[in-house]
Amino acid sequence: MPFNLLVLFCLLYVIALFLVAWLVERRASRGVMGFLRSPLVYTLSLSIYCTAWTFYGAVGYAARSGIEFLTIYLGPTLVFVGWWWLLRKLVRIGRQQRVTSIADLLSSRYGKSNLLGVLVTVIAVVASTPYIALQLQSVTLSFAVFASETPSGWALPDRNATAIWVAGGLALFTILFGTRKLDAKEQHHGIVMAIAVEAVVKLVALLAVGAFVVWGLAEGPLAVIEKISAVDSPGWQVQPGRWAGLIFIAAAAVISLPRMFQVLVVENVEESHLARASWAFPLYLCLMSLFILPIAVIGMERYPQANPDMLVLTLPLSEGQGALAMLVFLGGFSSATSMVIVETIALATMLSNHLLMPLWLRFKPGALTGDLRRGVLLARRFSIIGVLALGLAYFRLSGGSAALAAIGLIAFAGMAQALPVLLGGIFWRGATKTGAVAGLVTGFAVWAYTLFLPSFGQGAVIPAHVFAGGAFGLPWLRPQGLFGTQGMDPLVHSIFWSLVLNTAAFCAGSIFSFPDPVERVQGAAFVNAFDGEVQAERLGWSQGQAEPEALLILAQRILGEEALSFFEAGARAQGKDGYLPDITPAFLADLERRLAGSVGAATAHAMISQLFGQATVTVEDLMAVATEAAQIMEYSTRLEQNQEELTRTARQLREANEKLTQLSVQKDAFLGQISHELRTPMTSIRAFSEILSEGDLPPQMVADYGHILHDEAVRLTRLLDDLLDLSVLENGTVQLNLGLSHLGRMLDRAEAAASQTRPERAFRIEREGVEEIFLHTDADRLVQVFINLISNARKYCDAEAAVLKIRLRQKGGRVIADFIDNGSGIAKEAQGLIFEKFARLTDQRRAGGAGLGLAICREIMANLGGSIGYLPGQKGAAFRVTLPLRLEAAKG
Amino acid sequence: MPRSRAPLFLARAVYRRRRLRDAARLLPLVGVVLMVLPALWSGPPGQEGATQSGAGSDAVFIFAVWFLLIGGAALLAPALADPERTADPDQAESGD
Numbered sequence: 001m002p003f004n005l006l007v008l009f010c011l012l013y014v015i016a017l018f019l020v021a022w023l024v025e026r027r028a029s030r031g032v033m034g035f036l037r038s039p040l041v042y043t044l045s046l047s048i049y050c051t052a053w054t055f056y057g058a059v060g061y062a063a064r065s066g067i068e069f070l071t072i073y074l075g076p077t078l079v080f081v082g083w084w085w086l087l088r089k090l091v092r093i094g095r096q097q098r099v100t101s102i103a104d105l106l107s108s109r110y111g112k113s114n115l116l117g118v119l120v121t122v123i124a125v126v127a128s129t130p131y132i133a134l135q136l137q138s139v140t141l142s143f144a145v146f147a148s149e150t151p152s153g154w155a156l157p158d159r160n161a162t163a164i165w166v167a168g169g170l171a172l173f174t175i176l177f178g179t180r181k182l183d184a185k186e187q188h189h190g191i192v193m194a195i196a197v198e199a200v201v202k203l204v205a206l207l208a209v210g211a212f213v214v215w216g217l218a219e220g221p222l223a224v225i226e227k228i229s230a231v232d233s234p235g236w237q238v239q240p241g242r243w244a245g246l247i248f249i250a251a252a253a254v255i256s257l258p259r260m261f262q263v264l265v266v267e268n269v270e271e272s273h274l275a276r277a278s279w280a281f282p283l284y285l286c287l288m289s290l291f292i293l294p295i296a297v298i299g300m301e302r303y304p305q306a307n308p309d310m311l312v313l314t315l316p317l318s319e320g321q322g323a324l325a326m327l328v329f330l331g332g333f334s335s336a337t338s339m340v341i342v343e344t345i346a347l348a349t350m351l352s353n354h355l356l357m358p359l360w361l362r363f364k365p366g367a368l369t370g371d372l373r374r375g376v377l378l379a380r381r382f383s384i385i386g387v388l389a390l391g392l393a394y395f396r397l398s399g400g401s402a403a404l405a406a407i408g409l410i411a412f413a414g415m416a417q418a419l420p421v422l423l424g425g426i427f428w429r430g431a432t433k434t435g436a437v438a439g440l441v442t443g444f445a446v447w448a449y450t451l452f453l454p455s456f457g458q459g460a461v462i463p464a465h466v467f468a469g470g471a472f473g474l475p476w477l478r479p480q481g482l483f484g485t486q487g488m489d490p491l492v493h494s495i496f497w498s499l500v501l502n503t504a505a506f507c508a509g510s511i512f513s514f515p516d517p518v519e520r521v522q523g524a525a526f527v528n529a530f531d532g533e534v535q536a537e538r539l540g541w542s543q544g545q546a547e548p549e550a551l552l553i554l555a556q557r558i559l560g561e562e563a564l565s566f567f568e569a570g571a572r573a574q575g576k577d578g579y580l581p582d583i584t585p586a587f588l589a590d591l592e593r594r595l596a597g598s599v600g601a602a603t604a605h606a607m608i609s610q611l612f613g614q615a616t617v618t619v620e621d622l623m624a625v626a627t628e629a630a631q632i633m634e635y636s637t638r639l640e641q642n643q644e645e646l647t648r649t650a651r652q653l654r655e656a657n658e659k660l661t662q663l664s665v666q667k668d669a670f671l672g673q674i675s676h677e678l679r680t681p682m683t684s685i686r687a688f689s690e691i692l693s694e695g696d697l698p699p700q701m702v703a704d705y706g707h708i709l710h711d712e713a714v715r716l717t718r719l720l721d722d723l724l725d726l727s728v729l730e731n732g733t734v735q736l737n738l739g740l741s742h743l744g745r746m747l748d749r750a751e752a753a754a755s756q757t758r759p760e761r762a763f764r765i766e767r768e769g770v771e772e773i774f775l776h777t778d779a780d781r782l783v784q785v786f787i788n789l790i791s792n793a794r795k796y797c798d799a800e801a802a803v804l805k806i807r808l809r810q811k812g813g814r815v816i817a818d819f820i821d822n823g824s825g826i827a828k829e830a831q832g833l834i835f836e837k838f839a840r841l842t843d844q845r846r847a848g849g850a851g852l853g854l855a856i857c858r859e860i861m862a863n864l865g866g867s868i869g870y871l872p873g874q875k876g877a878a879f880r881v882t883l884p885l886r887l888e889a890a891k892g
Numbered sequence: 893m894p895r896s897r898a899p900l901f902l903a904r905a906v907y908r909r910r911r912l913r914d915a916a917r918l919l920p921l922v923g924v925v926l927m928v929l930p931a932l933w934s935g936p937p938g939q940e941g942a943t944q945s946g947a948g949s950d951a952v953f954i955f956a957v958w959f960l961l962i963g964g965a966a967l968l969a970p971a972l973a974d975p976e977r978t979a980d981p982d983q984a985e986s987g988d
Contacts, residue, residue, distance in 0.1 A: 066947045070951070074958075077961060077962075081919050081920050082916075082920025083916075084916040085920065228947050231947060238930055247924075275969040278969050279964075279965035279966035282965065286955065286959065290955070
């Protein structure tokens with residue numbers, strides 16, 4: 001077959017795939033899914049487990065090791081048949097948590113740790129690069145097979161060039177359909193459909209070759225079985241260790257390989273599809289493996305010299321079946337391309353989400369505010385190109401010589417390192433981030449040391465003497481004989497030690513560390529993934545659906561009457577009558593925005609997604625809700641405080657106002673009093689001065705009148721002095737002359753001064769108590785108070801033999817002086833008034849006082865840091881003066 | 893609804909479904925045991941009769957087990973897949 005024709009066929013096939021993918025994408029974007037969401041497509045898409053390694057390599061594997069190749073398909077069979085154990089939970093968690101890759105699942109489980117995401121991503125890239133190289137190699141090899149078989153001998157241009165072309169084409173296809181848009185669920189309907197088509201092609205091709213071999217070349221199944229039994233090759237012996245180990249590693253791989261996780265969990269559209277896949281996928285695997293042994297045995301028998309890895313293609317070509325060979329070529333091409341496409345998408349998602357975007361955001365923090373979608377898509381595209389370039393580089397470096405099966409198994413063992421952490425994460429609540437990191441690092445290191453690096457050959461990366469004597473000269477650190485284990489198959493040895501040490505580190509790390517709150521919540525959500533089911537049923541919300549009515553009720557609770565008109569407007573916009581519009585994403589977005597205005601964005605989102613979305617509300621959502629609630633609470637607290645303060649101020653203002661009014665009344669009264677007091681002497685002065693100015697008065701009268709005039713003038717002066725004194729005292733502007741004075745001498749002075757008041761009265765003063773006290777105070781002012789009290793007693797005491805008792809005491813730092821006379825005292829209701837200005841209990845102006853004396857006394861005492869008060873219950877009028885022993889100058 | 897003919901154990905359907913789940917859980921364990929058997933049949937290398945590998949009969953056995961597992965899973969899966977019946981146990985009864 002001419003080379004050009006082959007290339008043409010390839011191109012046509014690829015264009016057909018393009019068309020399929022494009023049509024499906026278009027239908028999906030219009031929401032028409034139909035059979036695209038069928039369990040059949042899901043099952044077929046799972047077939048990317050069968051890569052070119054299966055398609056070509058399985059025959060080679062079978063030719064070398066007999067039935068051992070079956071282990072690679074038995075492992076997944078057991079996992080799928082037992083879907084009720086593990087896969088169901090995995091798919092459920094994947095949908096609940098909006099998981100986009102295995103790295104995302106693990107990082108989300110262990111408290112959204114990006115470190116873990118980066119670790120898993122690195123492991124996945126390292127483990128997958130050889131695997132991708134393997135696919136490129138198989139495609140180029142199949143081209144080479146065609147080339148060598150052609151008699152005309154068209155020369156294959158260049159194997160490396162072929163690989164580059166294939167890788168370039170795959171990159172283009174992947175970018176076109178894998179990064180066209182950014183979907184939160186990371187589902188790629190077009191690609192899944194293309195893979196499903198490819199799955200059919202490769203199954204049909206392999207079955208066709210098998211049928212051709214069994215019924216065309218051999219004499220039916222029984223004869224083939226006999227031939228298989230007759231094979232006498234040392235490699236065909238089943239080794240129990242390898243047998244069990246490979247089944248296990250294949251079972252682990254079908255869960256943890258990035259591309260398998262992508263189609264199994266991320267691309268899953270409906271959980272029930274898994275039930276169908278639980279038997280349909282094993283059936284697919286079974287059919288794929290059915291004719292491998294016959295092809296291997298018959299092929300080896302007929303063409304012992306051929307490369308066993310290419311027997312599937314060599315056999316029909318050599319037998320002259322050109323069309324069959326073409327079909328097989330397309331089958332192999334399909335297996336390789338579908339694997340590379342999905343693996344690349346999965347790796348690109350991980351790389352961009354866990355490595356590139358975090359780095360980008362760290363270096364350009366301002367990018368967060370802009371539209372991230374373009375950045376993410378760009379990161380995806382670069383990741384795709386990067387991953388394919390890595391695969392290409394590996395292919396060119398390794399020279400594409402190693403047996404296909406070996407590379408595949410190394411990748412399986414590498415990705416299996418994620419298994420303990422994954423299983424622990426979804427079944428053990430105590431698993432922590434520290435444990436996960438410890439387990440992954442340990443497992444990855446042991447895998448690299450015992451399997452990956454040795455796979456480059458002795459002396460390539462690890463020096464030969466290390467293989468013989470162990471690292472650092474420690475024999476128990478030999479890469480293929482850790483801890484002195486001898487005679488183990490290197491692969492089984494590596495699987496055993498890497499997983500044992502991985503699990504041990506994981507468990508120990510988990511037990512001895514303490515998880516943070518997000519980790520604990522996520523742990524509970526993952527382990528109890530099925531508990532939500534019961535709750536959702538009780539609330540009457542079927543998953544993934546929200547009745548418009550439920551939404552309306554919710555909205556009414558928040559928006560009130562406005563909700564109804566909003567829904568009506570929504571319905572009218574959709575061309576519907578009534579109040580209930582269809583629940584479209586656009587309407588939901590509108591509603592969410594409207595609700596966000598009332599309850600905050602996070603709360604609105606949580607409400608809507610709880611009602612509508614398949615996804616449950618995450619811890620972040622709840623935390624955002626809590627933050628919003630806290631802000632609102634803080635705001636209302638502040639409002640409350642403000643209001644209290646306002647109330648307080650208003651009360652103070654009211655009090656101040658009342659006081660002012662009172663003061664105004666007092667002032668008026670005071671002015672009235674003053675004018676009255678001033679007017680009385682003025683009136684007599686005017687009257688007498690008029691009389692005097694008329695003249696013709698006897699000298700005696702003139703002298704009398706002059707005397708009266710003088711008296712009245714003195715009274716006026718005294719009144720004005722008192723007023724001045726009082727105003728000075730009240731304003732607090734009085735200057736105090738502080739000094740040490742003897743209490744007894746001050747009383748003597750006061751007595752002497754007061755004796756001029758009503759000197760005609762018989763008046764006796766009795767003093768008792770301590771007089772020998774030196775006070776630090778303003779002596780003149782204090783004496784003024786004493787004078788006032790004594791002369792008051794002289795004036796008003798109504799006893800026949802008036803006696804004033806002065807009792808002195810010292811108590812603490814204060815001196816108490818009581819002035820008690822033996823009169824009838826002051827009536828109870830008047831006691832509160834006597835210290836007011838112009839308060840005079842009797843009208844008789846016996847001593848011509850203006851009624852300011854006690855008011856002045858009170859002010860003086862206040863200025864001296866003491867007080868004066870009426871002392872009731874002493875039989876006579878009694879005043880108590882209290883003052884400090886020592887008045888500090890600061891007051892004055 | 894003719895309640896009189898209802899069985900004595902009312903949640904019979906639920907009970908049956910639980911046992912179906914148990915069967916689904918047991919199936920892979922059965923598979924593991926059967927699939928490991930071929931590894932135990934072959935004697936240690938070098939032993940008499942070990943060279944004639946008998947890969948043919950091993951392969952036939954494995955494929956037989958394989959189809960058995962697929963058949964078992966295919967029988968169990970439809971009963972377990974329907975989430976509505978999981979949610980509402982009465983629905984199964986209302987059929988008769």
